[in-house]
Amino acid sequence: MGQRRWSEGPSLSEGFATKEEIVKLRILVADDHELVRRRMCVLLQARPDWEVCGEASDGREAVKKAKLLKPDVVILDIGMPNLNRLAATRQLAQ
Secondary structure, rough: OOOOOOOOOOOOOOOOOOHHHHEEEEEEEEEEOOOHHHHHHHHHHOOOOOOEEEEEEEEHHHHHHHHHHHHOOOEEEEOOOOOOOOHHHHHHHH
């Protein structure tokens, strides 16, 4: 049986998803304002099926951590130092 990505419904084989089948959505949060970044992490982690796997304070750090951690989702602030959101997105897409 293949591993399920998210807890979106019952498993076809057993009727309900087991704990082993549920994999959290992994999120990387990048914002140069620490308070904004921390609050966003708190809000995102309030969902039991979401996990903040990393944080970054600038664009270069975000690209480096995204390549290392391989998150499912990367949330990028539009105006970060060292590498803005558009440039960081281009690097992640390569």
